[in-house]
Each structure stands twice: as C-alpha cells, then as structure tokens.
Amino acid sequence: MYGSRTGRAMAGAAGAAVLLLSGCSSDGDDRKPGVGQQPRDTDPYWVNPEGNAARQVDAYRADGDDEKAGLIERIASQPVAEWIGTDEPEAETRKVTEKAAGADRDALLVLYNIPHRDCGQFSKGGAADANAYRAWVDQVARGIGERRATVILEPDAVLHLVDSCTPREFHEERYQLLTGAVERLKQQPNTTVYLDAGNAGWSQPDALHDPLRRAGIERADGFSVNVSNFYPTAASTEFGKRLSAKVGGKPFVIDTSRNGNGPYTGGDPKEKWCNPPGRALGEVPTTKTDDPLVDAYLWVKRPGESDGDCKGGPKAGDWWPEYALGLARNTPGA
Numbered sequence: 001m002y003g004s005r006t007g008r009a010m011a012g013a014a015g016a017a018v019l020l021l022s023g024c025s026s027d028g029d030d031r032k033p034g035v036g037q038q039p040r041d042t043d044p045y046w047v048n049p050e051g052n053a054a055r056q057v058d059a060y061r062a063d064g065d066d067e068k069a070g071l072i073e074r075i076a077s078q079p080v081a082e083w084i085g086t087d088e089p090e091a092e093t094r095k096v097t098e099k100a101a102g103a104d105r106d107a108l109l110v111l112y113n114i115p116h117r118d119c120g121q122f123s124k125g126g127a128a129d130a131n132a133y134r135a136w137v138d139q140v141a142r143g144i145g146e147r148r149a150t151v152i153l154e155p156d157a158v159l160h161l162v163d164s165c166t167p168r169e170f171h172e173e174r175y176q177l178l179t180g181a182v183e184r185l186k187q188q189p190n191t192t193v194y195l196d197a198g199n200a201g202w203s204q205p206d207a208l209h210d211p212l213r214r215a216g217i218e219r220a221d222g223f224s225v226n227v228s229n230f231y232p233t234a235a236s237t238e239f240g241k242r243l244s245a246k247v248g249g250k251p252f253v254i255d256t257s258r259n260g261n262g263p264y265t266g267g268d269p270k271e272k273w274c275n276p277p278g279r280a281l282g283e284v285p286t287t288k289t290d291d292p293l294v295d296a297y298l299w300v301k302r303p304g305e306s307d308g309d310c311k312g313g314p315k316a317g318d319w320w321p322e323y324a325l326g327l328a329r330n331t332p333g334a
Contacts, residue, residue: 037103038079042288045079045108045150045298046100052319053080053304071328072304072321079285080257080299081152083110083317086127089136093143106148110227110300111140114157114177119165130173137181141188150192151185152253152300154178155227158215159198162207179216186219194253194295197223200231200239201263209246222251228301229255230263230279237294244293251292256282257299260331274310275323280330303327 037047048054053076060069082096093109100107113136117126127133157178160166166174178195185193195217197208217223223243226236233256240252260280264272281303287296304324306313313320 036077037105038077038285040104042286043079043284044106044287045285046096046103046105047077047079048082048096048099051076051080052302053324056304056319056321056324068325071325074281074328074331075303075324078299079105079108080302081108081110083112083302084140086113086136090139090143093140094145097144097147097149100149101147106150107144108150108152108298108300109140109144110152110155111137111181112155114154114174116166116170116174117157119160130177133177134180134184137184141184141191144185144188144191146189148190149188151194152224152227152298153181153185153193153195153220155196155224155300156198158196158208158211159202161211162204163202175211175214179214179219182216182219193220194222194224195220196227197225197240197243197252199226199229200235201229202239205239205242206246208243212243212247217247217250220250222253222295223247224253224255224298224300226255226259228258228307229273230259230261230276232259232262233283233297237291241293249293251295253296253298253300254294255300256285256297257301257303258282258327260327271310274307275313275320277311277326278330279327280332281327 038045053072056072057069057076060066060072084093084096096109097107113127113133115126115129115133127136157174161171161174182193182195185191195212195215197212202208212223223240225240225243231239233254236254236259240254244250244252258279259282261278264276264278267276283297285297285299289295289297304319304321304327306316306318306320306323308316313323
C-alpha cells in the first residue's frame, strides 16, 4: 500500500507578526489567553501563538462561541511542526527558530520539497531540479544557524522509492539529495535530523532498511514514522523497532497528531489517508515516552489542515476548521 500522504501545501509556516507567548517565566512578557508553552522538561518544542489553530480560537472567542474555541484550543495549545516553504526559506526558517529560541524552546521543522514529491498526487510538487533542492536546503540550514531545531526530513521520500510510486529514473538522484540534505543540516551544531521512514501500514518493513542507508540514515539522528498518517502508537512503535534493529539501533519519533482512533477502514481504499472521517487527536507531544528507542511523540501533521481536495476538503495544507473540530470532538476528554 502507499505510504502516508503528507497533504501539506508549502505555504509559509510562521504567519505574520508572530508574538512570543508565555507559559513559564522564560517565555517573555507578552500574554495570549488560552495558549502557552508546555513544560520544557516534557515537551521542549515551541507552541506558535499565531498558528492556524490559535487564530481560529480567537475567531470563535470573538463570535462568542466558547464551546468551539475550547475544542480548537486542544490543538492550539500543543506544539505542531512548521513546514518550511519555498519563497524565502532562509528568512522563514530564521524567523521560526528565533521565535522558538526567544521562548526557550526548540523549533520543530519539516522539509518537504524533494523533486517529484508525492508522485503527482494531492501534494505534488517540490523543487524544480536537484540544484534547486540543494540550494533550498542550504538556505534552510543557514536560517537555522546555531539555534536548536529538530528537522523531519522529506516525508514519504524514501518510502516512495520502494512502493513503485516514484519512477525508477529518479531514484539515484533522490538518494543523493537525501544524503546531501542530512549532511548539510548536520553541519548546524544544534540541529537534530530524523529521516522519514513511512508508516506501519507498509507491509514490507524489511524492504526499507537498505533504502534508508542509501538515503543517509547513518548520519541522521534517527527516523520518523507515521507522518500525516493514522496508525496507532503501539503499531507505530512496533514498526519503528523492527526497522531500528535493521539500521543500527537508531531511535525514532512518531507522529501522533491524528492517530487517536487509528486508521479509517471504510470507503475507497485509495483515499483512506485523505481526510478520513471519524479520526481523533492522538497522544500529546512529549519527549517522555518511557521507551528508550522512541525519542518523542510529535504532532508533525498539523491537525485541522487538509490532506487534499477530497471528501469536501480544501486543497492540501489549507486550514479546515470543520475537520479540526471533528478531531477534537472525537478525542477522549473533549
């Protein structure tokens, strides 16, 4: 089966007029009701007070709809990844990492711009060619500088090399680009890199370890699983451990953003990954996983942003408040 479809358009990640927010004394003096940093010892990643979910909370509050505001606040209060765009990657990355550093938190970034991205599906696109991609990665690295950042590198890029999605004539170039990206990012002294490794729905995990090696896993800090997908944390952990044993015991992170109810089992099998109904938020982001091989649970996919224009949704990456409300309502404790 196909891997996780990231469904994230390459829009700017930070938004305009990003403010420092509070939650502990190191976060600065600005205050924004309902949104604050999580405790650093359990969740060191930056909560963006001007993200889509935070703006939706403000809009619902302004309309007097406290019930909906409270639901979306479950998303707005947690750190989600910033997907770096293509227009001004160095400036965008610098802005995000500076805001995170100002709040004494780490930036969580996703790089999703590999040429021939997503095999022509909802999130198709990517850099025009290999040189354009190398230049883009270099700009991102310079934008990070010496600030603390964790990078999820190219969701699905390796998996699509082994599931017959990416044409064979692009394989060698992709391996070279991924290896080069890992090497360039690791030149930054405080950057952690997780190379994406697909999801637990892939029926042949033993076929992934050699492609991961060719893509630079030995130089990376680890790998990511379940990005933008819905497989339960237990299944993702088992999958990750099987893969880790094949790649030198590398640790991994799990995207738990929408896996609370597991994968969708109805409808068109080819669209189970695209805005499936009835899904729920998963475990909140944390580095306290009680498993030495699992570095963190992260919200890599930004809950409430569309996977693509299917099932009535907007284009990939656009904010969809109705879907966000469903995720929150379906989560225990809502």
